[in-house]
Amino acid sequence: MSAAHSPTSLTKVVVHLRATGDAPILKQSKFKIAGTDKFAKVIDFLRRQLHRETLFVYVNSAFSPNPDELIIDLHTNFGFDGKLVVNYACSMAWG
Amino acid sequence: MNQKESVRNIIPWDGALSSSDFFCAASAFSEKWKRFNPSAPPWLWVPSPKHHLLSSHKEEGYLSLEDMCFIKSSEDQESCRSQTWKEESSISQEEEAVDTATLVQSCFDEVNHYDFHIVYSPSYRVPVLYFRSYHSDGQTLPFDEIEKDLPDYCAKIRLESKWTFITHEEHPYLNRPWYKLHPCGTSEWMKLLFHGDTSLNKNGFVIEHYLVSWFSVIGQVFDLKIPLAMLETVSC
Numbered sequence: 001m002s003a004a005h006s007p008t009s010l011t012k013v014v015v016h017l018r019a020t021g022d023a024p025i026l027k028q029s030k031f032k033i034a035g036t037d038k039f040a041k042v043i044d045f046l047r048r049q050l051h052r053e054t055l056f057v058y059v060n061s062a063f064s065p066n067p068d069e070l071i072i073d074l075h076t077n078f079g080f081d082g083k084l085v086v087n088y089a090c091s092m093a094w095g
Numbered sequence: 096m097n098q099k100e101s102v103r104n105i106i107p108w109d110g111a112l113s114s115s116d117f118f119c120a121a122s123a124f125s126e127k128w129k130r131f132n133p134s135a136p137p138w139l140w141v142p143s144p145k146h147h148l149l150s151s152h153k154e155e156g157y158l159s160l161e162d163m164c165f166i167k168s169s170e171d172q173e174s175c176r177s178q179t180w181k182e183e184s185s186i187s188q189e190e191e192a193v194d195t196a197t198l199v200q201s202c203f204d205e206v207n208h209y210d211f212h213i214v215y216s217p218s219y220r221v222p223v224l225y226f227r228s229y230h231s232d233g234q235t236l237p238f239d240e241i242e243k244d245l246p247d248y249c250a251k252i253r254l255e256s257k258w259t260f261i262t263h264e265e266h267p268y269l270n271r272p273w274y275k276l277h278p279c280g281t282s283e284w285m286k287l288l289f290h291g292d293t294s295l296n297k298n299g300f301v302i303e304h305y306l307v308s309w310f311s312v313i314g315q316v317f318d319l320k321i322p323l324a325m326l327e328t329v330s331c
Contacts, residue, residue, distance in 0.1 A: 020287060056312075062288045062304060063311035063326050066318075077323050089287055 011035040013075040014083040015042060021089040024050060030083075035072030039065045046088050056089045108301070110286030111220035116302050118154035120222075121213065124306035125158060131325035136160050138213070143268050157268060158213040158306075163319075165207045165228075165244045206231055207244055209317070213306070214267055221281040222306060224313050225266055225273045238263070238274070246318045276313060285309060 012032040019025045026049055033041065043057055058064040061078045075084045112120065125138035142156040212225040228236040228244070238261075266273040288308045289301055311321050 020290075056284055056287065058288055058312075060290075061326060062308040063321070064288070064308075064315065065311070066315060066320050068320065069323065073323055077327060087287075089284075 011072060013071050013079070015071070016083050016085045017042075017046065018085055018087045019089075020087045023055075023088055023090045026050075033071055035070065035075065037071050038067060039069045039071060039074060040067035042071070042086055043067055050088075050090070052090060054090075058087050060085050060087070108286065108289065110282030110284070110289075112302065112305060113220065114215055114217065115154060116305070117215040117222060118156075119299070119302050120305040121158050123303045124310070127307060127325050131322045136163055141212075141268075157215065160211045163209045163211065165209060166205070207236060207240070209244075212266070212273070216278050219278045219281065221278050221285065222309055223278045223281075224276045224316075226275070226317075227273045241274070245316065276316060281309070284312060288312075 011034070013035050015031050015033050017026055017029045017031070019029075031045075043055070046055055046057060047053060056064070059074065059078050060080070065074055071084070078084065121138075121140060125140065128135070128138050138158045138160045140156055141159045142154075207228050207230065209226055209228050213222050214225055215221075216223045228241050230236065260277050261274055262277050263272055263274050265271065285305070285308065307321065307325060310319075311326065314321060
């Protein structure tokens with residue numbers, strides 16, 4: 001799937017998944033994902049990897065992206081240093 | 096930098112804000128919303144009458160967005176239509192016309208109106224979302240009907256998440272029962288969103304963006320999207 005000349009529609013974006021709080025750290029935390037995919041794909045991936053239905057997922061500019069947002073849009077506006085950093089935390093204990 | 100700001104920079108931020116900060120945050124939020132989301136109903140500040148003998152902040156009040164319409168999904172409308180089809184095949188011509196009209200009309204009635212209020216909670220020191228829903232004829236929606244308007248993943252989040260759940264209680268200003276998203280987890284995840292980074296609190300950055308960030312999370316319960324342009328920050 002790695003063509004030498006990718007048309008814009010196949011642009012892949014580097015996503016770096018960062019654990020915060022007491023969330024478990026993934027063995028592999030950097031991924032390439034198609035720009036045309038929705039953020040929901042990242043959320044679902046995290047849910048499956050961590051075996052949790054509820055995660056708090058957010059980006060560095062202090063907001064939680066809507067699952068319908070396109071990865072490429074998030075990367076263009078909020079990416080840094082060629083990648084989009086996505087933070088995740090697990091539901092905290094009731095207190 | 097005034098004294099208040101310098102103190103804030105030393106003490107780690109707890110994810111919450113004061114009542115007067117809420118007023119500033121609300122002004123910034125409603126202004127950005129109007130600028131970047133002009134097709135949506137606006138957020139308006141509703142000043143509240145003073146309850147107390149002692150003079151409270153003159154900026155006491157809440158943000159209100161009224162009459163956001165949630166139209167039933169096309170799937171529901173299609174099931175309405177398929178019912179029409181079945182009816183037509185089994186009844187006489189005269190009755191057919193009447194029944195078809197009735198069924199079609201019930202499809203168009205499926206617009207649910209929502210009122211949202213963002214109210215400051217002095218005990219939790221965070222904003223709280225209050226909401227209610229009603230049909231076009233004014234009849235209040237029961238909760239199981241509201242649930243149908245929420246995206247599927249939200250039902251899961253509400254059942255399992257310890258951070259957002261819905262309660263039914265009296266609106267703090269209107270003395271009527273409204274639904275609210277309970278605020279007990281809010282300061283925790285607000286702290287996460289801003290990394291608890293006190294350096295972000297310079298020049299009121301956190302205050303200005305507080306409600307935008309807050310709404311990016313809360314709005315997902317109702318699938319209310321914030322335009323990306325609204326989320327862009329000037330610094331970092």
